[in-house]
Each structure stands twice: as structure tokens, then as C-alpha cells.
Amino acid sequence: MKRIQRRTLVATLATASLAVLLPATSFAQKPIVLGFSQVGAESEWRTANTESVKASAKDAGIDLKFSDAQQKQENQIKAIRSFIAQKVDVIAFSPVVESGWEMVLREAKAAKIPVVLTDRSVNVKDDSLYVSFLGSDFVEEGRKAGRWLVEKTKGQSGTVNIVELQGTVGSAPAIDRKKGFEEIIKADPKFKIVRSQTGDFTRAKGKEVMEAFLKAEGKNINVLYAHNDDMAIGAIQAIEEAGLKPAKDITIISVDAVKGAFEAMIAGKMNVSVECSPLLGPQLMQIVKDVKAGKPVPKRIVTQEGIFPMETAAQEFPKRKY
The missing domain is CATH 3.40.50.2300 (Response regulator)
Structure with a gap:
């Protein structure tokens, strides 16, 4: 009986010593860091979109670095460069306008940081500068x-x-x-x-x-x-x-x-x-996880949407989330 207790004590001490020697990261995986640049807060739609992204990142255990561009492209470019400097895992953004992104996207690619477009696309000659575009048609x-x-x-x-x-x-x-x-x-x-x-x-x-x-x-x-x-x-x-x-x-x-x-x-x-639909957060977080895991993701992901005439508004209104 004493021999069994001694063995248990030795095993416990060995485990404790190992825990001291090994860094905490060996036991807890670091969260994915996502840099997200939003257009701004120009509409009800955009506010709902921002809330969806923030809530979904929290639910997914993703560390979100959020930047509001206030509808200015130069602010978004600065934010993306800041994300590159911070060495985030993935960059996502909703571009204010379509053109003028080549240089900063090349910088992200050179830093080996994948870029996901949400809601709006960009007009670039080289579409390998982003991995996926999630949004409406x-x-x-x-x-x-x-x-x-x-x-x-x-x-x-x-x-x-x-x-x-x-x-x-x-x-x-x-x-x-x-x-x-x-x-x-x-x-x-x-x-x-x-x-x-x-x-x-x-x-x-x-x-x-x-x-x-x-x-x-x-x-x-x-x-x-x-x-x-x-x-x-x-x-x-x-x-x-x-x-x-x-x-x-x-x-x-x-x-x-x-x-x-x-x-x-x-x-x-x-x-x-x-x-x-502005509720792109859950889909975006899944894409971010897949990209980080090295899984292939579709180049274009279209959200499913309908059309609502005034005759159906009262019936549909209670179901609206935004």
C-alpha cells in the first residue's frame, strides 16, 4: 500500500515539475486573431453588420481587432497596414470603394496574412490577393x-x-x-x-x-x-x-x-x-477558422435573400433580426 502511495506521489511531483517547465501555451491554444476593418456606421444595415461580426467573433472565441473607417478608404488602408504590423492571423474588411487596393493587398500577401472580403468586393487584376469574398449579389x-x-x-x-x-x-x-x-x-x-x-x-x-x-x-x-x-x-x-x-x-x-x-x-x-442581409458574422468566422486551418474555401460565397413588398411587411416584421 505504501509503495503505491509513493508511486502516486512521485507521479504527481513529476507532473507539477513539468507544468512549471512548460509554457502555458502548451496547454491552452492561442485564439485566432482577426483584424476587421468596417466601412463605418452610415446606416441601420451597417450597424447590424458590425454587431453581427462582433458577437460572432466572441461566440467563436476569436480575438477581434476592430477598426471603423468612417467611410474613408485611406482609413481602411491604414487599418490594414496596422493589422499587418500586428501580425494578425487573418484580415477581413468591407471595402469602402472597389478600386485602389492593389498595393496594400500585396503587402498583406507578402506578410503571408490571408484576406477575406465581406459584403463588398474589390476590383484587382490579381484575385489571389484575397482568399474569399462573402456577400450579397x-x-x-x-x-x-x-x-x-x-x-x-x-x-x-x-x-x-x-x-x-x-x-x-x-x-x-x-x-x-x-x-x-x-x-x-x-x-x-x-x-x-x-x-x-x-x-x-x-x-x-x-x-x-x-x-x-x-x-x-x-x-x-x-x-x-x-x-x-x-x-x-x-x-x-x-x-x-x-x-x-x-x-x-x-x-x-x-x-x-x-x-x-x-x-x-x-x-x-x-x-x-x-x-x-447584414448578418454575415457567423459565416465570416467559419471562413476565418477554415482559412487558419489551411482548409480550402470557396472564392465566392453568396448570401441567400428575398424581396418584401408592403403587403407582406406586417406579417414578416416580427421575424426581422435587424
Whole structure:
């Protein structure tokens, strides 16, 4: 009996000595460090996207280094360079605009830090500069908006005058949502975009630009196509202040399908919103884990989305998470 106790004591002491000699990292694996550069906080959509990324990183046990670019490309480039200097494991970012990324992405590649694009893509000659792009098909969102309008005005004679509130100049959603929408409506000459200007994806700018459209075009505007809900909600204020009824005097088509859009539709002030989900966090963290583990990941991962006309808004609203 004493011999067994002595052996147990020796084994215990040996284990304790080993624990002192070996660093703690041998027992606990270091968390993955992710550097994430966000566009900013320009809309309800972006706020929900940021919350999704932060919460999902926490749930996944990923150490998140977060940077807000305040809608400026130079801030994002600085953030990416800072992540490279910190030797993070993976860099992810939602690019403010499509072009101007070659140099900084080459720097990340030279440092052997994989880059994942979220929400928006980049325009680079060498697509090996990033490992994957997770996000919506913005061209298809524009097509959905166009198809809804074609269906809504079927059998209607006379010109349909459209004003367009574009997103941030040079950004992927602004370029692609315009392209997809025009691709559908160009088949019928009755559709005419009479004014098109950026509202920079913000509510305040959406209101300001819509006021200018109303001054220029008066009651000749039949349709507003806004590249996001925040600009559409700002434009609704301008329409009401001009003594017109949104969704009746002017048909309002928007993109994102945030809660604010559903509230506007329930109030009868917006006709339709095309969904663009901001809840990319869980998918992004899975990609980050796979990339770090050396697993192959798809170059393009498209999020699944729908379209919500005002008639379904009250029924769908309780299910919305953003």
C-alpha cells in the first residue's frame, strides 16, 4: 500500500515539475486573431453588420481587432497596414470603394496574412490577393428591384419617370445595384431615369438629394429607386414635406430590408424593399477558422435573400433580426 502511495506521489511531483517547465501555451491554444476593418456606421444595415461580426467573433472565441473607417478608404488602408504590423492571423474588411487596393493587398500577401472580403468586393487584376469574398449579389438585388417595377406597371401606358438615389460613388453596391436595375428596365422604353445622384447611403443625404429632385422635377416623378433603406427613409421625409404621399404619389423601391423599411411599409410609405442581409458574422468566422486551418474555401460565397413588398411587411416584421 505504501509503495503505491509513493508511486502516486512521485507521479504527481513529476507532473507539477513539468507544468512549471512548460509554457502555458502548451496547454491552452492561442485564439485566432482577426483584424476587421468596417466601412463605418452610415446606416441601420451597417450597424447590424458590425454587431453581427462582433458577437460572432466572441461566440467563436476569436480575438477581434476592430477598426471603423468612417467611410474613408485611406482609413481602411491604414487599418490594414496596422493589422499587418500586428501580425494578425487573418484580415477581413468591407471595402469602402472597389478600386485602389492593389498595393496594400500585396503587402498583406507578402506578410503571408490571408484576406477575406465581406459584403463588398474589390476590383484587382490579381484575385489571389484575397482568399474569399462573402456577400450579397448586388447586381441581382438591382434586377429584383427592376423586375418588381416591371410587374407593378404592367399594362400601364405613358412614361414612367424614375429618380435614383445612388449609394457611395465607386462602391460595389452602388455600381452593381444601378447596373442590375438598368439591365431589367432598359427592355421597355417607357422607363426613364430622369435624375440619378448619390445620397452616400445616409438618411440625411437621401433627404437632401430628394429635395433637390422634387424642386427640379416637381410632380413628374413617378418612382424613387433608392440603393438602400436609409436614403429611402430620408427621401420619404422630403416627399411628405413637399405635400406628396410616399408610396402613393411616388412609388418607392429600396434595398436592404432593415426594420426601418418594414416600419415604413407598415405605415404605407414604402412599396417594396429588396433584402440584403447584414448578418454575415457567423459565416465570416467559419471562413476565418477554415482559412487558419489551411482548409480550402470557396472564392465566392453568396448570401441567400428575398424581396418584401408592403403587403407582406406586417406579417414578416416580427421575424426581422435587424
